[in-house]
Structures are given as structure tokens and as C-alpha cells.
Amino acid sequence: MAVTFHAVRSVPKVANASVQIVTTDVVSSGVPGVDPGQLENAGFEGKAKQVHTWPSGGRVNALIGIGPEADADLQSIRSASATIGRTLGRNRRVAVELPSDLSLTDDDMRRALAEGAALGAYRFTSHKSESESLKLSRVDVVGGAGARKQAALDLGAAFAEAQMLARDLVNEPGGTLTPPVFARRTAAMARRSGLKVKVWDEAAIKKGKLGGLLGVNRGSTNPPRFVELIYQPSGKPTGTVALVGKGLTFDSGGLSIKTGQGMMTMKCDMGGAAAVVGAMSALSTVAPRCRVRAFIPMTDNMLGGDATRPGDVLKIRNGKTIEVLNTDAEGRLVLADALCVASEAKPDAIVDLATLTGACMVALGPKIAGLMGNDDTWVGQVEAAGSSSGERVWRLPLPADYKKMVESSVADMKNIGGPHGGALTAGLILQEFVADGIPWAHIDIAGPAWSDSEEAEISKGGTGFGVRLLLDLIRNFEPVS
Ligand code: BES
Ligand code: MN
Ligand code: ZN
Numbered sequence: 269m270a271v272t273f274h275a276v277r278s279v280p281k282v283a284n285a286s287v288q289i290v291t292t293d294v295v296s297s298g299v300p301g302v303d304p305g306q307l308e309n310a311g312f313e314g315k316a317k318q319v320h321t322w323p324s325g326g327r328v329n330a331l332i333g334i335g336p337e338a339d340a341d342l343q344s345i346r347s348a349s350a351t352i353g354r355t356l357g358r359n360r361r362v363a364v365e366l367p368s369d370l371s372l373t374d375d376d377m378r379r380a381l382a383e384g385a386a387l388g389a390y391r392f393t394s395h396k397s398e399s400e401s402l403k404l405s406r407v408d409v410v411g412g413a414g415a416r417k418q419a420a421l422d423l424g425a426a427f428a429e430a431q432m433l434a435r436d437l438v439n440e441p442g443g444t445l446t447p448p449v450f451a452r453r454t455a456a457m458a459r460r461s462g463l464k465v466k467v468w469d470e471a472a473i474k475k476g477k478l479g480g481l482l483g484v485n486r487g488s489t490n491p492p493r494f495v496e497l498i499y500q501p502s503g504k505p506t507g508t509v510a511l512v513g514k515g516l517t518f519d520s521g522g523l524s525i526k527t528g529q530g531m532m533t534m535k536c537d538m539g540g541a542a543a544v545v546g547a548m549s550a551l552s553t554v555a556p557r558c559r560v561r562a563f564i565p566m567t568d569n570m571l572g573g574d575a576t577r578p579g580d581v582l583k584i585r586n587g588k589t590i591e592v593l594n595t596d597a598e599g600r601l602v603l604a605d606a607l608c609v610a611s612e613a614k615p616d617a618i619v620d621l622a623t624l625t626g627a628c629m630v631a632l633g634p635k636i637a638g639l640m641g642n643d644d645t646w647v648g649q650v651e652a653a654g655s656s657s658g659e660r661v662w663r664l665p666l667p668a669d670y671k672k673m674v675e676s677s678v679a680d681m682k683n684i685g686g687p688h689g690g691a692l693t694a695g696l697i698l699q700e701f702v703a704d705g706i707p708w709a710h711i712d713i714a715g716p717a718w719s720d721s722e723e724a725e726i727s728k729g730g731t732g733f734g735v736r737l738l739l740d741l742i743r744n745f746e747p748v749s
Contacts, residue, residue, distance in 0.1 A: 269563040270386075270425070270429060270692055271353075271385065271386050271389060271404055271405060271406065271407060271425070272298070272374075272405065272406050272407070273378075273381075273385075273406075273407050273408075273409060273421035273422070273424070273425050274406065274407070274408050274409065274418070274421070275378070275409055275417035275418045275421055276363075276408045276409065276410055276491075277353060277410070277516045278348060278410060278592070279363040279365070279409075279473070280361070280363060281408055281409070282361060282601045283327065283358055283361050283362060283363040284326075284327060284328070284359035284361050284395075285327060285328045285329070285330060285359040285361075285362045285363070285364065285488040286327060286328075286329050286330070286362075286363045286364075286365075286646065287329075287331075287332060287347045287352055287356065287362060287363065287364045287365070287500065288330070288332070288364075288365045288367075288593050289332050289345065289349075289365070289366075289367045289369070290314045290329050290331050290332070290333060290334070290335065290365070290476075291314055291333075291334055291335065291336060291337040291340060291367070291369065291370070292314040292315060292335055292336050292337075293336060293337045293369070294314060294330075294337075294367075294369060295307060295312065295313055295314035295333070296313075296314075296635035299331065302331070305607040306414060306699065307320065307323070308332070308498070312331060312333070313333065313337055314331070314333035314334070314602070315333045315346075316333055316335035316734045317333065317351070317357060318332070318333035319331070319332050319333070319351060319562060321355075321371060322339050323603070323708060325671060325721055327340040328356070328359065328650060329516075330352075330355075330356060330628065331531045331575070332348045332351050332352065332466050333348075334347070334367075337370065338371060339396070340367075340370050340372070341372070341503065342372060342376055342377065342380040342428070342658060343658050343724070345367075345377050345380040345381055345384065346380040346381070346383055346384035346658055346724065346725050347373070347384060347724035347725065348382070348383040348384065349364070349380065349381045349382075349384025349388065349725075350385065350388030350642060350724050351388060351448075352364060352383065352384070352385050352386055352388065352407075352544060353385045353386065353387065353388025353390075353402075353404065354388045354389065354390030354722070356404070357388075357403070357404045357605045358402060358403055358404075359403060360403045361405070361407075361408070362385075362406070362407050362408070363404045363408040363409075363410055363592070363664045364381065364385075364407060364408070364409055364410065365410045365411055366378070366381070366410065366411050366412035367635070368411070368412070369634055372693055373414060373478050374412035374413050374420075375414040375415065375416050375417070375419075376511055377412070377419070377422045378412070378414065378417065378420035378421050378424065378548075379408060379421070379423050379424035379427070380424065380426025381407075381409060381421075381424065381636075382407070382409075382421045382422075382423075382425045382427075382428060383424040383425075383427055383428045383431075383725065384475065384578075384724070384725045384738070385404075385407050385434070386424070386425055386428035386429065386430050387432065387725040387726075387727070388724075388725055389402050389628065390403050390432050390435060391727075392435065392436065392439040392448075392676060392730075393552075393729075394436070394439075394440070394606045395441075396503045396637060399646070406597060408737070408740050409421060410499045416667050417435055422553075425555065425684070426440065426550045426553045426554060426603075427550065427554075427657075427735065427736050428480075428548065428551050430546040430547055430550035430735045430736075430739065431546055431548075431732035432546075432737060433457070433545065433546045433549050433730065433732075433734040434539075434542040434543050434545065434546030434547075434730065434732035434734075434735050435542075435727060435730045435731065436537050436539075436730075437450070437453070437538065437542040437545060437546070437730070437734040438460040438538065438539050438717065438718070438729065438730025438731075438732070439594060439729045439730045440533075440535070441535055441554070442517050442518025442535040442568060443470050443518075444538035445517050445524065445535070445683035446490040446517055446565035447490055447491065447492050447517055447540070447567055447568065448490065448491060448493060449599055449735075450493065450497050450515065450517055450536055450538065450566050451467050451493035451566060452563070453469060454467075454497070454545050455495070456494050456689075457545065457548075457549050458497055458677055460549075461551070461552045462552045463497050463499050463548060463551070464496060464497065464498040464500070464559070465495065465497055466495070466566075467493060467494075467495050467496075467498040468493065468494035468496075469491065469493065470491040470492060470494070470557045472491065472494070473494055475491075476494075476585065476609075477585050478492075478494060478584075478585055478605040478609075478745055479549060479564070479581070479582045479583040479584055479605070480505060480565075480582055480585075480600075480601035480603075480604045480605040480606050481494065481565045481567055481591070481600050481601070481606075482582075482603045483576045483580065483582035483592065484516075484522070484567050484569055484576065484599055484601050484602050485521055485568075485597075485707070486572075486574055486575050486576050487523070487569070487570040487571045487572040487574065487575025487576065488567065488568050488569075488570040488572060488593075489570075489572060489712070490517075490567075490568055490570075491568075492528055492565070492566060492567040493566040493632035494563070494564070494565050494566065494605075494606070494609070495515075495562070495563075495564040495566065496552055496561065496562065496563055496609075497545075497548050497559050497560075497561065497562040497564075498559070498560070498562075499548060499556075499560040499561075500553070500559055501555070501556060501557050501558065504529075504749065505559040506557045506746075507558045507559070507615075507616040507617075507745060507746075507747040508558060508559040508560070508561060508613070508614075508615040508616050509558055509559070509561075509615060509616065509617055509619070509741070509742055509745055510558065510560075510561050510562070510610040510613060510615035510617070510618040510619070511544045511547065511548070511561070511563070511611050511618075511620075511621075511738060512540075512544070512562075512563045512564070512603065512606045512607060512618060512619070512620035512621070513538075513539030513540035513541035513542070513544035513545070513562070513563075513564050513620065513621050513622070514537065514538065514539075514540035514541060514565070514602065514603055514620070514622035514623060515540070515564050515566035515567070515602070515604070516534075516537035516538055516567065516568060516569055516598065516599060516600045516623075517535070517540040517566060517567070517568045517623040518532040518537065518568040518569070518570075519527060519531075519536055519537040519568070519569045519599075519691055520534065520568075520569055520570055520571060521571075521595065521596035522569045522570065522571050522576060522595030522596060522598060522702055523568065523571050523575050523576070523577060523578060524578060524594045524595040524596040524597075525571060525593045525596075526596060528612050530610060531532070531536050533718050534715050535598070536623060536625075536718040536729075536730055537569075537623050538566070538732070539621075539623045539624060539713055539717030539718065539730065539731075539733065539734075540565065540620065540621035540622040540707070540711075540713060540717070541564045541565075541700070542732065543563050543621050543713070543717075543729065543732065543733065543734030543735050543738060544564055544621060544687070544734075544738070545562070545744070546664070546732055546735040547564050547734075547735050547738035548560065549749070550735075550739055551742070552675070554739055554742075554743060556742045556743050556745065558616075558742065558745045559614055559710070560742055561610070561615060563606045563609050563610045563613075563722075564606070565603070565605060565606045567602060569595070569596075570596045571595075575594075575595065576592055576595055577592075578592060578593050578594065578595060579591070579592070579593065580592050582601060583680045584601075584604045584605055584608060584701060585604075585605045585609060585701075586608045586610035586611075586701060587682075588680045588681070588700060589679040589680045589727040590676075590680065590681055590682065590683050591678050591679040591681070591682040591683065592674040592682075592683050593683060594683060594684045595681050597683045597684050597694070599622050599623070599624045599673070599694070600624065600683060600694050600697045600698055601683060603620060603698055604697070604698065604700070604701040604713050604725065605620060605701075605703070606705075607620065607698060607701040607702050607708075608622070608701050609704035609723075611701070611702055611706055611724055612704075613619070615706065616644075616706075616747045616748065617649075617706070617707040617708070617709075617711045617747070617748060618702060618706055618707070618708040618709070618742065619646075619650060619708070619710075619711065619738070620698065620708075620710050620711065621710070621711045621713055622710070622712060622713065622714075623681075623690070623712075623713055623717045623718075623736045624710075624712045624713075624714055625690045625691045625694050625712055625714055626690070626692050627689070627690025627691045627694075628664075628690075628712040628714050628715060629714050629715040631664070631691055632662055632715060633714040634718075634719070634720075634747040635660065635715060635716050635718065636660045636661065636662050636715065636716065637654075637661045637662070637709070637711050637712060637713045637715065637716050637733065638661070638662060638664045638691050638711070638712035639651065639654070639661040639664065639690075639711055639712075640663070640664050640665070640692070640695040640709070640710045640712075641664050641666070641707070641708055641709035641710060642663050642666070642702065642708050643700060643707035643708065643709075643734060643748055644706065645707065645748045646707035646708070647663065647709050648739070648749050649744065649745065650709045650741060651663065651745070652740075653737045653738070653741035653744065654737055656740045656744075657736035657737045657739070657740045658736065659733055659734060659736055659737040661711060661714075661737070664690065664691060664692060664695070665694075666699060667688075667692065668698055670685070670689060670692055672687070673686045673693050673694055673696075674693055674696060681697060681700065681701075681732075691712050694712070695698050695710050695712070695741070698710055707748045711734065711737075713733050713734055716731060716733040716734075717730065717734075718730060718731060719731050
């Protein structure tokens with residue numbers, strides 16, 4: 269059940285728990301109404317991740333530390349609030365006081381608080397025969413100034429809800445979330461959210477000459493799908509943003525098969541598609557002024573008897589050919605087709621999200637996404653959305669002279685580069701399928717789409733990374749002139 273957030277003036281009598289988010293500075297100068305001796309005996313100094321709880325009447329009180337005031341940012345608030353979701357989730361109704369000593373706006377803090385508390389309470393229990401369900405259903409956010417008290421809370425809740433849909437999709441096993449099932453769930457979401465939807469079935473995909481998607485699908489008994497979504501704003505659109513998401517419902521590597529270890533998390537290979545679907549699901553609530561179109565290729569990468577063989581050549585939608593020398597470099601093949609279809613819609617800008625390369629994880633580790641693109645202004649908007657949403661991206665180059673690495677002697681290009689710079693050669697291949705003149709950004713989320721552990725607002729398994737970034741990007745979109 270979804271948690272709701274309410275802006276209130278004082279801690280309601282009926283709250284089951286009452287929380288204060290505090291810095292080390294506040295704790296050392298004394299928390300109003302709390303006995304300093306109690307905190308000293310408990311060893312609570314207000315450091316990040318420290319929690320101190322004590323009963324009072326029928327209620328539990330809690331202090332959650334965020335460290336020194338000088339280091340506090342919106343991520344500190346998101347992270348502390350996730351602790352509320354996680355550790356106080358058995359309380360039905362929790363009140364949280366907005367910290368008043370930080371140089372952050374109260375509305376920004378409200379949004380981060382709602383995001384953190386909702387995401388921290390996330391559980392994926394669809395396949396558990398028994399699971400303890402959290403009772404948390406209402407968070408009262410006490411105090412603070414700001415012009416859009418309730419609106420900021422509602423926005424954070426909507427962002428979190430969208431991100432949790434993405435998590436649910438990623439966490440669903442590859443054997444149950446097949447491309448047709450993924451497409452059906454996406455279409456059902458679209459109808460609920462007032463989006464237009466078009467699902468291409470296998471016949472339509474063949475007719476549309478999506479040779480990359482068909483080539484990757486060839487080893488599978490599950491048919492592919494290609495899903496389009498459209499959000500139309502109520503007024504005159506300020507422009508059109510196209511979202512593209514890699515939707516590999518499972519990546520075995522194909523004939524260039526992965527190791528058992530390498531395959532264990534490969535249900536996450538539709539993390540880009542899940543982020544796009546999640547973001548689209550929130551647009552009717554977030555109500556941006558631009559039009560948004562989504563293009564999502566869906567298939568798994570299997571190794572049936574007629575699977576694409578290393579050495580095979582595929583012809584992509586725009587007529588360019590790719591020699592497949594490693595069937596595990598399949599994401600770029602399906603994205604090539606999707607970027608062609610997206611380009612045909614003549615959007616003002618394109619952004620794609622994909623769990624594309626292990627090389628990107630080598631470069632940036634598990635929590636930061638790689639960002640590439642052909643237009644500094646558009647890439648700059650993506651970087652800004654990364655900062656404001658707390659979903660970190662880091663720019664990587666697309667060096668033109670590296671295109672040599674993907675030259676093929678039999679086709680227009682091959683699908684792998686040399687031993688080094690794998691995130692960049694993958695990006696260079698994608699760039700070939702973006703029509704000239706369209707600003708395009710590519711976000712490689714191979715690292716952050718999945719997490720092996722819980723941390724702050726991040727849950728174990730699918731993280732839904734990219735949803736908040738996309739929503740901020742869309743909300744603040746300005747056509748690149
Ligand atoms: N889906 C993988 C990339 C990936 C790896 C995502 C780990 C998340 C975690 C992608 O399809 C892949 O297999 N890429 C290959 C490309 C290589 C064969 C050029 C890779 O990175 O090893
Ligand atoms: Mn692969
Ligand atoms: Zn893959």
C-alpha cells in the first residue's frame with residue numbers, strides 16, 4: 269500500500285512515532301526537549317546513519333543523524349528519511365519534523381523526505397509465500413516554510429512511486445517477465461495513466477525491419493515486442509523529448525554465453541526500459557509542459573538452435589549493417605533500431621538508458637552511471653537532472669578517432685571494439701543510429717541499475733535508477749536551439 273505524505277503544523281497526537289532529523293551541530297548544542305545526558309549515554313552524536321529511539325507515552329520518539337551541518341545536502345535528507353521507512357515502518361503513522369537549521373529550501377527537503385521515506389519502505393514480496401508487511405501508511409511532515417508544502421510532498425511521493433514501479437519490473441524474474449508480459453504490463457500502466465500506447469508485435473517488427481531486435485531475439489522462444497508510449501501535455505507542448513530504454517528481459521549472452529556468475533543478475537538487463545516505463549507512469553501527475561515519447565525494444569537474449577551466430581550480419585532499420593562478432597554485445601543492436609524509430613519522430617532531443625557495458629562499471633563503479641552524447645547543451649541538462657535528483661552520472665567522451673575500433677571488413681561496422689574503452693565504443697555505435705541534428709544523450713546504467721546491498725534509499729536488487737533523473741530532466745526541459 270502506498271504511503272501518503274501530509275504537510276502539518278505540529279506533531280499530531282495520534283502519531284505512532286515522532287522523528288527529528290538532526291546534525292552533529294544540533295546535538296552538541298542540545299536538542300530542544302531532549303535530555304542531553306540520555307543522548308550521551310546512548311552514544312548518539314548525530315553522525316550520519318546514527319539512530320536513537322526511546323519510548324514516550326504510547327509513542328516512540330526517534331532522532332536520526334545526518335552528520336555535520338556543513339556537509340548536509342538533499343541526499344542527507346533522502347538517506348535519513350529512508351531510515352525512517354526502513355526502521356520505523358512497523359508504525360502506521362509517523363510524524364517527522366523538518367530540520368530548520370540547514371541551508372536547503374524547505375520545499376526541496378520535503379520532496380527528498382517523501383522520496384526517501386517511500387523508497388526506504390520498499391519491499392519486493394511478490395514471490396514470497398510469507399512476508400511481514402509494513403504498516404506505514406501515513407507520514408505527517410511537521411513545520412517549515414515554503415510556498416508549495418503539500419505539492420512538494422506529493423511530487424516526492426510521485427517520483428518514489430514511479431521508481432518503485434521500475435524496481436518491481438526489474439525484480440520480476442526473466443522467466444515470468446517475458447517480452448509479451450512486459451509489453452502487457454506497460455500497456456496496462458499506460459491506460460491507467462492516460463498515455464497513448466502502441467505495441468508492435470513480431471509481425472509488425474518484421475514489417476518495420478527492426479533487424480537488430482529480430483537478430484537478438486532469434487535464439488529465443490519468446491517473441492519480441494516494441495512498445496511506444498506518448499504523453500501529451502494539456503497545453504501547447506514546449507517541445508518533444510524522446511526516451512529510449514534497453515529492454516532485455518534476460519541476457520544469457522546468447523551463443524557468446526556468459527558465465528553462471530555473470531548471468532545471475534541478468535534479469536536486470538531491462539533496467540533502462542523499466543526506468544522509462546516508471547518515469548512515463550508519473551507524467552500525468554507531474555504534468556510537464558513538453559510532449560514525451562518513449563520507444564522500448566523488448567526481447568531476451570537466448571541461445572536456441574537458430575540463434576544469431578558470431579559472424580552473422582544484421583541490417584538495422586535505417587539500412588546500416590552490423591557484423592555480430594559477440595552475441596553478448598546485444599544491447600546496442602536493439603537500441604540501434606529503437607534510436608532509428610525515435611529519430612523518425614523528429615523529437616527535439618533523445619535520451620537513452622541502458623544496462624549496456626561491464627566496461628562502464630569498471631570505469632565508474634556500481635553507483636554512478638556513464639553519460640555520453642552529441643550535444644553539450646543537452647548533455648548539460650542531463651547532468652543538471654542528475655544532480656537535482658540525486659542520481660549520479662559522470663560524463664565520458666565519444667572520441668571520433670575511436671570509431672576505427674568498430675570497423676568491419678564485411679559490414680558497415682562490427683558490434684564490438686577492442687579490449688579497452690568498451691563503454692565508449694558502445695556509445696559510438698549507438699551514435700550511428702541517431703539522425704543528424706538531433707541532440708542525443710546516452711546513459712549507461714549497467715552499474716547503478718542493480719544493487720547487491722541496501723543503502724540509503726537504494727534497495728537490494730533492482731534500484732529503479734534513472735526514474736527521478738528522467739522526471740527532473742523532463743520537468744526542466746528546454747529545447748536546445
Ligand atoms: N547486459 C550486459 C552489460 C551488463 C553487465 C549489465 C553487467 C549489467 C551488469 C551487456 O549486454 C553485455 O553483455 N555487454 C558486454 C559487451 C561486450 C561483449 C563487448 C560486456 O560488457 O561484457
Ligand atoms: Mn549482453
Ligand atoms: Zn545486455
